[in-house]
Amino acid sequence: MTLSLGCIADDYTGASDLANTLTRAGLRTVQTIGIPADDLALPDVDAVVVSLKSRSIEAGLAVSRSRAAEAWLRGRGASHVLFKICSTFDSTDAGNIGPVMDALRADGGEGVVLVTPAFPETGRTVYQGNLFVGAVPLNESPLKDHPLNPMHDSNLVRVLARQSRTQIGLVDLATVTRGADAVRARLAELAGKGIGAAIIDAVFDRDLETIGLVAAGHRLSVGASGIGLGLARALVSTGKVKSAATSAEAGAAVGGPAACLAGSCSQATLRQIANAEKVMPVLHLDPDRILTGAGEAQRALDWARPRLAEGPVLIASSSTPDQVAALQARHGRDAAGHAIEQAMADIAESLVKSGVRRLVVAGGETSGAVVDRLRIPGFLVGVEIAAGVPVLRAVGAGGDMLLALKSGNFGGAEFFTDALRLMR
Ligand SMILES: Nc1ncnc2c1ncn2[C@@H]1O[C@H](COP(=O)(O)OP(=O)(O)OP(=O)(O)O)[C@@H](O)[C@H]1O
Numbered sequence: 485m486t487l488s489l490g491c492i493a494d495d496y497t498g499a500s501d502l503a504n505t506l507t508r509a510g511l512r513t514v515q516t517i518g519i520p521a522d523d524l525a526l527p528d529v530d531a532v533v534v535s536l537k538s539r540s541i542e543a544g545l546a547v548s549r550s551r552a553a554e555a556w557l558r559g560r561g562a563s564h565v566l567f568k569i570c571s572t573f574d575s576t577d578a579g580n581i582g583p584v585m586d587a588l589r590a591d592g593g594e595g596v597v598l599v600t601p602a603f604p605e606t607g608r609t610v611y612q613g614n615l616f617v618g619a620v621p622l623n624e625s626p627l628k629d630h631p632l633n634p635m636h637d638s639n640l641v642r643v644l645a646r647q648s649r650t651q652i653g654l655v656d657l658a659t660v661t662r663g664a665d666a667v668r669a670r671l672a673e674l675a676g677k678g679i680g681a682a683i684i685d686a687v688f689d690r691d692l693e694t695i696g697l698v699a700a701g702h703r704l705s706v707g708a709s710g711i712g713l714g715l716a717r718a719l720v721s722t723g724k725v726k727s728a729a730t731s732a733e734a735g736a737a738v739g740g741p742a743a744c745l746a747g748s749c750s751q752a753t754l755r756q757i758a759n760a761e762k763v764m765p766v767l768h769l770d771p772d773r774i775l776t777g778a779g780e781a782q783r784a785l786d787w788a789r790p791r792l793a794e795g796p797v798l799i800a801s802s803s804t805p806d807q808v809a810a811l812q813a814r815h816g817r818d819a820a821g822h823a824i825e826q827a828m829a830d831i832a833e834s835l836v837k838s839g840v841r842r843l844v845v846a847g848g849e850t851s852g853a854v855v856d857r858l859r860i861p862g863f864l865v866g867v868e869i870a871a872g873v874p875v876l877r878a879v880g881a882g883g884d885m886l887l888a889l890k891s892g893n894f895g896g897a898e899f900f901t902d903a904l905r906l907m908r
C-alpha cells in the first residue's frame with residue numbers, strides 16, 4: 485500500500501469527519517484508531533486517517549503521539565501529511581495546534597505551513613485570518629462556552645502565534661482568489677521574511693480547491709475537513725489518484741439493538757437531544773452522581789436494558805453552559821470531563837455486551853473514550869448522515885458493528901433519528 489495522503493486527526497469525530505470528506509471526494513480512505521497494529525488487515529487505500537485523542541492532552545504528549553503517527557504514514561509513502569484540527573480551532577494558548585505543527589514542520593522539512601480550519605459546508609469560513617462560525621466571529625459563537633477549551637479570540641494569526649515558536653503570516657482572500665500561483669508567490673514572500681506558517685483565508689469550496697492545489701506540492705498542512713477536500717480534489721484532478729466509489733461493504737446492515745450516547749454540551753447537541761425526546765426514551769444522567777461515584781452508570785444500564793428490545797434509547801450527560809460551569813466549579817474542569825467520559829465508556833461497554841450493534845455517540849472526547857473502551861482498531865466509511873458525520877463500520881473488532889461519531893456542533897435538529905435511519 486502506497487498512500488497518496490496521510491492524515492493525523494486530533495480527535496476521533498474529527499477523524500471520521502475528514503475520512504467522510506476524503507471518501508466523498510473519491511479517495512479510498514480508512515480511519516484507524518491510533519497507529520494500526522502490524523497485524524491489522526487494512527484494505528488497499530489512497531488515504532489513512534490516524535485518529536488520536538490529542539486535542540486536550542498535555543502538549544508534549546500530543547507532539548510525541550503525532551510524530552509517531554507521522555513516521556508511520558510517511559513510512560507508507562505519504563509525501564503529504566495533513567494534521568486535522570477542529571474547524572473551530574479548539575485549543576488553548578498552551579496548544580496543541582502550534583506545538584504539533586512546529587514538530588511536524590521540523591520533521592517534514594516544510595517551509596511555510598498552510599493552515600486553515602475553513603469548512604464552508606458547516607459554516608466555518610476564514611476571512612482576514614478571522615474565523616467565523618456561521619454569521620458570527622468565533623469568540624461570539626457558542627464555542628466561547630466550550631467545556632474544555634473556550635475560544636475567546638477569532639483572529640487565528642494571533643491565536644496560532646501564541647502557541648507556535650514560528651512567526652505566523654496571512655494569505656488573504658484576495659490572493660487566494662487570484663489562484664494557485666498567486667498563493668505560491670505570497671508563500672515565497674512570507675518564507676523570505678522567516679515566517680514558518682500562514683493562516684489562509686477561505687470562504688467557498690473553490691478557495692479550498694486553490695489551496696489544495698498548492699498544498700499538494702507541500703509536505704505538511706494543518707486544517708479541518710475543508711483543506712482535506714481541497715487536497716483530495718487536487719489529487720484526483722491532477723490524476724495522482726483515480727476517483728473511487730464508496731465501498732458497498734461499509735454500509736451493509738448489521739441489525740440488532742441501537743443506542744445513542746451524548747456527552748457533548750454544544751447547543752447543536754442540546755437541540756438534537758430535545759428533539760430525540762419526542763421519538764425515543766431519553767435518560768438524563770446526573771453529572772454530580774457520576775462525580776461522587778454514586779452508581780450512575782449502573783442506574784443508566786438498569787434503565788436502558790429492558791427498553792432495548794423496543795427500539796433505540798438515548799443516554800445523555802449534556803447540560804447547559806451554566807450547569808456545566810457550576811459542575812466544574814464544584815469538581816474541577818478536567819476531573820468533571822474525565823469522570824463523565826469514563827462513565828459514558830462504562831455504559832457503552834455494557835450496552836455492547838447486552839447486544840447493542842448500532843451506536844451513535846455525540847462529542848469528540850466522549851467518542852474517544854467510548855471507541856477506546858470498545859477497542860475498535862479502525863473504521864470503513866459508509867454513507868453520510870450529515871455534513872462531517874458518516875456511518876462507520878468497525879473493522880477488526882469482535883463482530884460487526886455500525887457507529888456514528890458526531891462532532892459536538894455537527895448535524896441537523898433531527899440528527900439522532902437521521903443517523904439511526906441510515907444505520908440498519
Ligand atoms: N454535564 C456536564 N458537565 C460538565 N462537563 C460535561 C457534562 N457532560 C459532558 N461533559 C464533558 O464535556 C466534554 C465534552 O466534550 P466532547 O468533545 O465530548 O463534546 P464537544 O466538545 O461538544 O464535541 P467536539 O469535540 O466534537 O466538538 C467531555 O469531557 C464531557 O465528559
Ligand SMILES: O=C(O)[C@@H](O)C(=O)CO
Nearest residue numbers: 498501570571708848891
Ligand atoms: O472540524 C470539526 O469541526 C470536527 O471534525 C471536529 O474536529 C470536532 O471535534
